[in-house]
Amino acid sequence: MNGxxxxxxxxxxxxxxxxxxxxEAWRLQPLYVxxxxxxxxxxxxxxxxxxxxxxxxxxxxxxLRGMVGGGDQxxxxxxxxxxxxxxxxxxxxxxxxxxxxxxxxxxxxxGGITAAYVGALSWMSDLPGIVAIPLILxxxxxxGAVWGGIPGVLRTKxxxxxVISTIMLNSLVLFGVRWMxxxxxxxxxxxxxxxxxxxxxxxxxxxxxxLVDSQPVLHTGxxxxxxxxxxxxxxxxxxxxxxxxxxVGLNPHASHYAGINVNRVIVASMxxxxxxxxxxxxxxxxxxxxxxxxxTFFLMGFDGIAIALLARTNPVAIIAAALLWGxxxxxxPLMQQEADVSIDVVRIIQAMVLLFVAADAIVRxxxxxxxxxxxxxxxxxxxxxx
Amino acid sequence: MAQASGGTVLEVEGIxxxxxxxxxxxxxxxxxNQGEIHCLLGENGAGKSTLVNxxxxxYRPDQGTIKVRGEEVHFEDSGDAIARGIGMxxxxxxxxxxxxxxxxxxxxxxxxxxxxLDLDTARRQIDALAExxxxxxxxxxxxxxxxVGEQQRVELVKALFRDADIxxxxxxxxVLTPGEVDDFFEVVESLTGQGxxxxxxxxxxxxxxxxxxxITVLRSGRVVGTTTxxxxxxxxLANLMVGRDVVFRVEKAEADPGAPVIRVQGLRSxxxxxxxxxxxxxxxxxxxxxxxxxxxxxxGQRELVETICGMRPATGGRVEMxxxxxxxxxxxxxxxxxxxxxxxxxxxxxxxAQYSIADNLVLNRYHHRxxxxxxxRNTAAINVEAxxxxxxxxxxxxxxxxxxxxxxxxxxxxVIVARELTGDLKALIVAQPTRGLDVGSIEFIHRKxxxxxxxxxxxxxxxAELDEILSLSDRIGVLYRGxxxxxxxxxxxxREELGLLMATxxxxxxx
Numbered sequence: 006m007n008g009x010x011x012x013x014x015x016x017x018x019x020x021x022x023x024x025x026x027x028x029e030a031w032r033l034q035p036l037y038v039x040x041x042x043x044x045x046x047x048x049x050x051x052x053x054x055x056x057x058x059x060x061x062x063x064x065x066x067x068x069l070r071g072m073v074g075g076g077d078q079x080x081x082x083x084x085x086x087x088x089x090x091x092x093x094x095x096x097x098x099x100x101x102x103x104x105x106x107x108x109x110x111x112x113x114x115x116g117g118i119t120a121a122y123v124g125a126l127s128w129m130s131d132l133p134g135i136v137a138i139p140l141i142l143x144x145x146x147x148x149g150a151v152w153g154g155i156p157g158v159l160r161t162k163x164x165x166x167x168v169i170s171t172i173m174l175n176s177l178v179l180f181g182v183r184w185m186x187x188x189x190x191x192x193x194x195x196x197x198x199x200x201x202x203x204x205x206x207x208x209x210x211x212x213x214x215x216l217v218d219s220q221p222v223l224h225t226g227x228x229x230x231x232x233x234x235x236x237x238x239x240x241x242x243x244x245x246x247x248x249x250x251x252x253v254g255l256n257p258h259a260s261h262y263a264g265i266n267v268n269r270v271i272v273a274s275m276x277x278x279x280x281x282x283x284x285x286x287x288x289x290x291x292x293x294x295x296x297x298x299x300x301t302f303f304l305m306g307f308d309g310i311a312i313a314l315l316a317r318t319n320p321v322a323i324i325a326a327a328l329l330w331g332x333x334x335x336x337x338p339l340m341q342q343e344a345d346v347s348i349d350v351v352r353i354i355q356a357m358v359l360l361f362v363a364a365d366a367i368v369r370x371x372x373x374x375x376x377x378x379x380x381x382x383x384x385x386x387x388x389x390x391x
Numbered sequence: 392m393a394q395a396s397g398g399t400v401l402e403v404e405g406i407x408x409x410x411x412x413x414x415x416x417x418x419x420x421x422x423x424n425q426g427e428i429h430c431l432l433g434e435n436g437a438g439k440s441t442l443v444n445x446x447x448x449x450y451r452p453d454q455g456t457i458k459v460r461g462e463e464v465h466f467e468d469s470g471d472a473i474a475r476g477i478g479m480x481x482x483x484x485x486x487x488x489x490x491x492x493x494x495x496x497x498x499x500x501x502x503x504x505x506x507x508l509d510l511d512t513a514r515r516q517i518d519a520l521a522e523x524x525x526x527x528x529x530x531x532x533x534x535x536x537x538x539v540g541e542q543q544r545v546e547l548v549k550a551l552f553r554d555a556d557i558x559x560x561x562x563x564x565x566v567l568t569p570g571e572v573d574d575f576f577e578v579v580e581s582l583t584g585q586g587x588x589x590x591x592x593x594x595x596x597x598x599x600x601x602x603x604x605x606i607t608v609l610r611s612g613r614v615v616g617t618t619t620x621x622x623x624x625x626x627x628l629a630n631l632m633v634g635r636d637v638v639f640r641v642e643k644a645e646a647d648p649g650a651p652v653i654r655v656q657g658l659r660s661x662x663x664x665x666x667x668x669x670x671x672x673x674x675x676x677x678x679x680x681x682x683x684x685x686x687x688x689x690x691g692q693r694e695l696v697e698t699i700c701g702m703r704p705a706t707g708g709r710v711e712m713x714x715x716x717x718x719x720x721x722x723x724x725x726x727x728x729x730x731x732x733x734x735x736x737x738x739x740x741x742x743x744a745q746y747s748i749a750d751n752l753v754l755n756r757y758h759h760r761x762x763x764x765x766x767x768r769n770t771a772a773i774n775v776e777a778x779x780x781x782x783x784x785x786x787x788x789x790x791x792x793x794x795x796x797x798x799x800x801x802x803x804x805x806v807i808v809a810r811e812l813t814g815d816l817k818a819l820i821v822a823q824p825t826r827g828l829d830v831g832s833i834e835f836i837h838r839k840x841x842x843x844x845x846x847x848x849x850x851x852x853x854x855a856e857l858d859e860i861l862s863l864s865d866r867i868g869v870l871y872r873g874x875x876x877x878x879x880x881x882x883x884x885x886r887e888e889l890g891l892l893m894a895t896x897x898x899x900x901x902x
Contacts, residue, residue, distance in 0.1 A: 245763045252754070255743050261702060262732070262740040263754045264723025 036322060039315050042361035043329070050354040054346055064344040068351070071336025078336070080219035083227065084293075086331025088113075088302075090230040091285020092309025093327055094237055095153070095278040097318040099167075101241055102274035103254035108156060108171025109282040110306025111178040112149040114299075116283025118182045119148025120290045121297030122194060124207025137211040138291060142229060145287020146280045152178060153279015157272035167275065175306075183299045196296065204297040213292035226288030231324065233281060238320040250274055282306065311359040330355065399461070400425050400588045401446065401477075401557055406455035408441055415441040417612040418455070423557065423590060426583050430599045431592045432632060433609035439592045442609070443559045446590070447479045448472035459557070478555025480546040482562045488535030492528050493517055496549045520551050525581045540571035547578065558582065559590045564598055576602050595687070596625045596632075596894040608632055629687075629890035641834075643841045646865040649678035652713060652818050652849035653699070659707035659873075660698040668694040670873035671708065674851070676818070681840065681850040683864030683881070685857060687893050691873035692853050693735055696822045699851070700732045701725045713817055726755055729817035733807055733824050735853070741807040742795050749777035749791040752810050784809035785835065801832035808836055812843060819843055822853040837863060857886060857893075871896035 051061035073079050092109040099106035123129070123144035129137050156170040185193040187202045196205045217223040241247040253260045253270045260267050285305075290297055312330050316322035337351040401423035408416040415438045423429050431439045444450045446457060448466030456463050459475045466472050469479070486495050493513050502513040514530045521528050526544045534542060543563060550558055560579075564572045579602060583589060593599060599606055603620045608631040616631045653676040660669045668691040676682040686692060697703035699710055701722040709718045717725050726732070734740035742751050753762055753773050762773050777791040786805045788798055795803055808824065821840065825833040840863060844850050853870075854860050860867055867884050869876045869892040876896040879888065892898050 243767055245758050245766050245768055248750070248757055248768060252743055252746075255745050256739075258739045259741065259743050259754065262700075262722060262734055264721065264726050266721070266723075 036317060036319070039317060039322075039326070039362055042315070042358050045361055046354045046357035049357055050350060053353065054344075054350060057346070059344050059346055064340050064346045064350075067343040067346075068333070068336045068340040071339030072332040073336075074339070077217070077219050078339075080217035080223040081221060082332030082335040083328065084217075084219055084221045084223040084331075085335040086328045087223075087227050087230050088285040088289050088305055089308060089312050089327035089331050090234060090323060091281045091283075091288070092306050093312035093316065093323045094234065094281035094309075094320065095149075095306070096310050096313035097316070097320060097323060098237060098241075098250075098281065099153075099274050099278040100313065100318045101247075101254050102250045102270055103257065104157075104160075104167050104271065104274060104278075106153065106156070106171055106275060106278045107168060107310060108153065108174055108279070108306070109309045110302070110304075111171065111175035112152045112279040112282035113286040113302040113306050114178045114182050115152035115279070115286075116145040116147075116149035117286035117290050117297050117302060118185070118194070118204070119283070120145030120287035121204045121207060124211040124291060125205040125296075126208075129208035129211055132208075132210055134210045134212075134214075137208060138213055141207065141211045141291050142284060142287045145290065146284045149283015149286065150276040150280035153282070154272055154276035157275030160275075161268035161271050179299075182297070186297065186299050194297075202299065206296045207291065211291055212295060213288065215292075221293055224288075224292030226292040229288055230285060233284060234320045234324055237281070241320065246273075282309070308355075311355065311362075314362050315358060398425060399423065400459065401590075402456075402458040402461075403442070403446065404456045404458070406442065406445060406452045406457070408445060408450060408452050414612050416445070416452075419609070419612070419614055420455075421607055421614070421617075423588050424604075425556075425588050426586055427604045428579065428583055428589045428591055428602050430603035430606045431590060431609065432596075432599055432606055432628060437609040437632075438612040439609055440561060441612075443479065443561060443590060443592060446472070447477060447559055473553050473555070476554055476556040477559065478550025478553060478557070479559040480543065480550060480561065480563060484542050484546055486534045486542060486545060488533070490534055491530065492532050492534060492537075492545050492548075493530035495534050495545060496530075496552050500553055516552065517548060520548055524551065524585065525578055526551075538571075540574065543575070544578070547582075556586070557588050557590070559592070561592045563591070564593060564595065572598070595689075596628050599623075599628065600625065625894035626887055626890050629894050630886065632687075641837045641841060641862045643863075644845065646680045646844065648680040648865070649847060651675050652678050653820075653851055654711040655699065655708070656711075657708035658695070658698060658705055658710060660694050660703050660705050662694055667706070668873050669698060672870075672874050674868060674875060676849040676851050678817075678849050679844055679847045680865040681844050681852055681863050683860035683867045684851065684853045684870050685860045685867055685889055685893055686855075686870035688855050690870045692822065692855075692870060695870065695873075696732070696735065696820055696853055700730070700820055723755075729815055731811040731814070731816050731819045733811050733819075733821040735822035735826075737800070737803060737807065742803055744796040745794060747792050748781065748786070748788055748795050748798070748806055749773050751795045751806055752777045752780050752791070754810060756814070780806075780809040780813060784839075804836070805832060808839060812839055816843060816848050818849045818851070820851045820853075823855060824852070825854075825856070825859060833859075857889060860889075861886070869893055869896075 047065070051065065054061040054064050071078060072082050092113060095109035095112055096106055120141050124141045132140070152174060155174060156167045159165040159170045160167050186195055186204060188195060189197070194204045196203055213224045213226050215222050215224050216227065241250065249260070249265050249270050252263070252265060253267050257267050260270070286302060289301065294301060308330060312326045313323060316326040333351050333355065337348040340346050340351070341348050399422050403419065403421040406416050406419045407414070419438070419442055421429070421442070431442065433439050441450065445452050448469045448471050451466070458464065459477070464471070464475060487498070490498070493510055496517055497508070497513045502509045502516070517528065517530045520526070526548055528541065528544050528548055534545060537545070564575060579589060579591070591602065600620055600623065605617065605619050606623060606628065607617045608615050608628065610632065653674070655672055655674045658669055658672040659667060662668045670691070672691070672695055674682065684692065694703060698705050701717070701720050701724070705718050709716055711717065712725065712728060712730055715728070717728070738744065743754065750757070750773070753776065757763065757768065757773070762769050762776070774791055781788060781791055784805050786798070786802050786809065788802065795806060798806070804824070812819070819840070824836050824840070840850060840852070852860065852863055861881065861884060864881045866878060867881050867889065868878045869889060871893065877892050877898055888898055
């Protein structure tokens with residue numbers, strides 16, 4: 006009993022030590038919890054893998070090689086990660102304004118179908134790529150912005166909570182596009198020559214140039230999404246509008262008092278959030294698929310929630326979190342092939358990451374992380390003494 | 392009205408309760424006799440609610456003892472208090488609107504037959520209680536469809552249903568219309584007539600004198616007096632409640648008022664629940680004068696200020712500033728006209744707790760050209776401005792980058808005042824500018840307000856501190872039930888006259 010207590014204290018001390026080193030190495034303080042959550046999830050995942058009779062190190066080694074084992078793997082992992090950046094930004098931006106946008110799933114679909122529709126318009130093939138590609142990306146961005154803006158308007162006009170309305174709008178667009186793409190009579194957006202339900206292919210001039218012929222293809226949409234991350238970081242941290250967004254998120258009453266148009270900020274933040282998801286979808290339509298299929302973005306919006314929370318809604322950290330997320334999914338097939346561990350195990354690990362990030366008290370307790378810049382109410386408590 | 396009193400049913404001795412940064416109750420003692428109505432009187436924040444929440448088991452005292460019928464008790468939660476026969480009717484009702492009256496009353500104390508609710512028995516018990524105490528309630532009505540007065544009766548029956556002998560009523564009349572208040576008093580007296588004992592919390596003096604047997608006045612967490620209703624007048628109670636023996640005399644020259652700057656006519660507005668709180672308010676404030684608005688809290692001060700400043704929609708009347716009608720303008724538009732506003736609620740409206748002192752100092756002008764180049768924040772200029780203001784307003788802080796919640800209340804208020812009192816001001820609206828501050832900060836803020844007046848700014852000062860009103864104002868108006876009850880020249884104003892106006896709404900004795 007005493008021994009166990011001792012060992013526990015020892016582990017606690019060792020963890021504290023690791024934590025202290027990280028503190029010094031990492032200046033982005035709130036991200037510790039995320040790092041520990043990832044670590045912990047892999048440990049628990051490893052236990053799961055050994056229960057099914059596989060050496061977890063073998064499995065993880067295969068996973069790692071699947072993720073970053075060679076040029077093709079790395080390119081594939083990055084390609085897989087790119088759209089997650091957009092869907093995570095969709096949560097993160099609204100989150101700064103105090104809104105919980107869980108509608109990225111629908112905003113991706115709205116953006117994707119708009120981009121595919123515009124890309125397949127007959128006159129698109131007459132335009133050069135330098136015009137056609139931006140048009141498709143802008144169309145997708147607008148589609149997402151409209152679908153994201155609606156819950157913002159509903160919130161300000163009727164008080165309907167965005168969590169409810171985004172869920173409803175997710176269903177609406179999901180079944181809406183499914184019908185539009187499936188229906189043969191009348192034909193709405195279905196490519197009648199195709200055996201599978203999908204839209205007409207977009208014009209060749211509207212295809213984003215390829216960077217690496219990996220699986221999936223790594224295309225130049227990467228730069229659009231990396232760019233938008235930096236833009237969002239700049240807007241939130243350096244601009245007057247970003248200041249308004251943050252103020253509304255932290256204290257809407259004080260914002261109203263200080264003359265900020267709270268309703269305008271809410272609508273704009275929701276529309277911007279939707280726009281990021283729409284851009285991600287358009288970049289995939291243009292660079293990867295070339296047409297729209299209803300199942301393409303399945304779960305991508307919900308994964309975005311996890312990624313954004315893992316990155317603590319920091320736009321730059323989102324790039325790292327999305328890369329981790331995408332490459333885990335991209336590396337999982339090799340783990341299945343070599344170690345005979347189902348791809349679903351990776352999904353379980355990801356679910357645990359989210360769980361530990363959301364319930365960060367568990368992580369804080371296990372790793373003795375003190376409350377720092379999380380809650381303003383507890384901020385001044387203990388850290389000063391260290 | 393004094394009842395044949397039995398023994399003491401409740402004794403509170405030397406209770407102290409502190410919350411971070413504030414001592415809510417400081418060595419408070421109180422006794423309640425059987426069949427007595429004991430009024431607990433005091434301003435908002437005086438510690439009344441904290442005290443009764445401890446008696447009802449919602450908080451635990453840091454020091455002191457509570458005895459029920461001579462026996463010392465240590466309540467873990469309100470269930471323990473209910474078991475000892477204590478019932479409480481909260482200011483905000485704890486009813487479920489979609490349930491019926493009977494369902495609400497038995498909730499948590501269900502009358503059952505096997506695994507099923509026995510609503511018939513419950514109904515009969517409720518009818519019996521209602522008849523006995525003159526509390527007309529229909530057990531089958533849905534609570535959401537009842538008037539506020541009826542819902543309050545349901546709360547009372549709910550407490551009685553749990554066999555409460557000691558009833559705590561937290562501001563029960565705050566939500567009632569005058570007619571309902573009279574009915575309510577009849578009920579209260581029928582309750583004490585049958586041996587129930589009541590602690591009645593209020594800050595309305597008229598009501599206290601109408602129903603109380605004894606009165607305890609709290610101020611800043613301390614008991615400042617206990618008296619009988621016979622020995623008290625509205626005036627003496629008002630003095631006890633708001634008064635302070637020390638008068639802070641502020642040095643100031645004679646006012647030199649100019650043209651009217653703020654003109655309010657017949658203004659009406661509602662609180663968040665839709666109750667009309669400003670009921671036809673008129674005032675005119677001229678450049679270079681301080682118009683003080685005195686009044687017992689809860690008479691519409693908050694709604695008045697927020698409506699004038701554009702934060703709350705006016706439901707009637709008009710506001711004019713600098714000759715322009717601003718009744719339906721946004722807060723920003725009004726501010727840009729040169730109207731500053733020091734809000735009553737520091738943490739809710741005044742600051743963003745997680746922001747730095749610098750960002751809080753530019754909270755209302757972060758978008759001005761000086762601080763924003765084409766929409767990009769000019770942090771250097773913001774910091775320079777912040778350093779200057781911190782120096783000028785003597786804010787005690789290690790640096791302008793520190794978050795504002797690291798500052799004391801007084802220094803936070805200095806930040807707000809620094810922000811609001813800077814710039815090209817024409818009018819200043821200040822609400823409770825020195826609440827909870829130390830003497831030094833109070834003097835400093837008072838000096839700044841007078842300085843602005845001398846520069847020709849029209850100042851509208853709303854304060855619950857009569858001394859503050861008396862020492863700063865050039866003219867004084869009393870806000871009573873949402874309208875101006877009277878205006879006096881501050882040179883001739885006496886505490887007594889103002890106290891009476893505050894309490895009754897008229898200076899000629901009882902209304």
